[in-house]
Amino acid sequence: MTASVTAAFAPAGTRSRGPARLGVLRRLPAQRLVLRGTSLLASLAAWHLLANGKVDLGIVSFRNVPTPIEAAQAALALFRSPILWPHLGASLVRVMMGFLAALAVGIGLGVAIGRFRLARDLLLPPLEVVRPIPAVAWIPLAILMFPSSELSMAFITFTGAVFPILLNTVHGVETVSPRLVASARSLGAGRAAILREVILPGATPSIVTGAAIGMGTAWFCLVTAEMISGQYGIGYFTWESYTLQNYDNIVVGMLLIGLLGMGSSLLVRGIGSLLTPWAALGGAR
Amino acid sequence: MTKPARSIGGHVALLGGVIRLGRGAAAFDVVEDIDLDIAPEQFVCLLGPSGCGKSTLLGAVAGHLSLRSGRVSLDGRDIAGPHPDRGIVFQHHTLFPWRSVIDNVAFGLKMKGVAKRERLAEARDFLAQVGLSGFEDRYPAELSGGMQQRVEIARALINRPRVLLMDEPFGALDAQTRLTMQELLLRVWGQNRTTILFVTHDIDEALFLADRIVVMTPRPGRILDDLTIDFARPRQRDLISSPRFTTLKRHCLTLLHTDPAGLPLPRLTPIGAPGALGRA
Ligand SMILES: Nc1ncnc2c1ncn2[C@@H]1O[C@H](COP(=O)(O)OP(=O)(O)O)[C@@H](O)[C@H]1O
Ligand SMILES: [Mg+2]
Secondary structure, X not given: OOOOOOHHHOOOXXXXXXXXXXXXXXXXXXXXXXXXXXXXXXXXXXXXXXXXOOOEOOOOEOXXXXXHHHHHHHXXXXXXXXXXXXXXXXXXXXXXXXXXXXXXXXXXXXXXXHHOHHHHHHHHHHHHHHOOOOHHHHHHHHHHHOOOHHHHHHHHHHHHHHHHHHHHHHHHHHOOOHHHHHHHHHOOXXXXXXXXXXXXXXXXXXXXXXXXXXXXXXXXXHHHHOOOOOOOOHHHHHHHHHHOOOHHHHHHHHXXXXXXXXXXXXXXXXXXXXXXXXXXXXXXX | OOOOOOOOOOOEEEEEEEEXXXXXXXXXXXXXXXXXXXXXXXXXXXXXOOOOOHHHHHHHHXXXXXXXXXXXXXXXXXXXXOOOOXXXXXXXXXXXXXXXXXXXXXXXXXXXXXXHHHHXXXXXXXXXXXXXXXXXXXXXXXXXXXXXXXXXXXXXXXXXXOEEXXXXXXXXXXXXXXXXXXHHHHHHHHHOOOEEEXXXXXXXXXXXXXXXXXXXXXXXXXXXXXXXXXXXXXXXXXXXXXHHHHHHHHHHHHHHOOOXXXXXXOOXXXXXXXXXXXXX
């Protein structure tokens, strides 16, 4: 039933047994922390030099790029004004809707595919065809399919989040030891109990990894999704700043999306490690 | 030794058992012509070279593998799949890593629908029997190998199985822990009478534990000899130095070396290998 991992189906970015790592920074030695901090500062300095000097390299020009200080000032101004919050709220709702739907669908289909050969044969081919389609390509169809633009935007973020969750769920289900299943059956567990008591908990660490990656890609697809929107959203705000020639705010919008994506991924990992306290003990097989 | 008055059964019978593993052209008979009749509450050790099909045989009695021909029955009823009546203990890593020790032990009762309070009380009881009081809330990964095997034993026994199937349960432990575990098993078995079918390739272990030793040939496994071990119980460690023990040990050693041409074979666990789960 649980055959080996199909090569084509090996999830990207999965550590085979990756308990969610939240306190990465705390565990790093000071020397490496310094190194990382320096790298961050150097990037900022490079940005500053390029933007401040309005460097024009012919194929790429920094003439219209705001400096880090200008961006920071714009960010500060934005946080003080009431403009930002409706944008943020709208984006959060869309990402949450898309992500939660992806969680339900990804885990549901992933368990079915990982566990039952029939489901694998029936579901995998169409999914493999749909998977490489980028979020932008979904826009026209999403507009046609969904009555409200809110739903079509949530759908776009959904397409981004669902595949990492699905693939990692399949992977997690497949790596549950068959001997664990055999033990459970000898202890009186039926089909449903095995799914609930063995397969799902066994796959949870991998599902958490998938969810964290999916959360990241959901934010990733947000800007694309919000091209549909007429008025609100961080992605929309970023695009609008361009059309309004408010170049400082473009960078603020971009950084906000990056930070929110990273933050919510960390949140998912945090919740994940609360759900799987045993995974951090190691030797959990 | 306390023996409960009620008889719990536990009569295992294999008749002309043949088990075939693998698929298509790669399929082969792992064990052949197995006739084995085990009386209730007998402690039987299966001894044989690695790869001869001991685990496979155990898997058939557990109901995880089906026979190609022949019959296997418990108390006269054909075995048609796994059941808590036939508890199984593997070598290692089959506790649920996400459940605490006590929840692991209580798992069988949960499957039976026993109320939480009741099943936890009983699990506590069985943990005490294997000397693990105080470890209820630990996760398996926090325990040593020997402790994990004790949890395994408690988890199987809580279902009051008629047969306990053990597949080299102490094979991964260091020599000292191994001896302790053998004594513990005999003590716990004294309190929870059940038939035991115990796979090992350690002759000393078999001689110390068993009422009866069934020796198998290399693959395809057949029964080579069937020895009755009648050392008095409860058994003491100094048994090992008795002349009778030495004689039996020498006899077993000779049996195990009957076919030196047998090639070393990969050690797999047939239960759970692709295509091995005969029944869904
Ligand atoms: N699923 C399987 N498919 C094919 N061969 C297997 C499978 N499982 C085990 N074997 C082979 O069957 C033989 C018996 O295995 P096993 O019962 O595990 O032996 P033992 O427990 O006595 O060491 C071994 O040679 C092993 O390589
Ligand atoms: Mg074996």
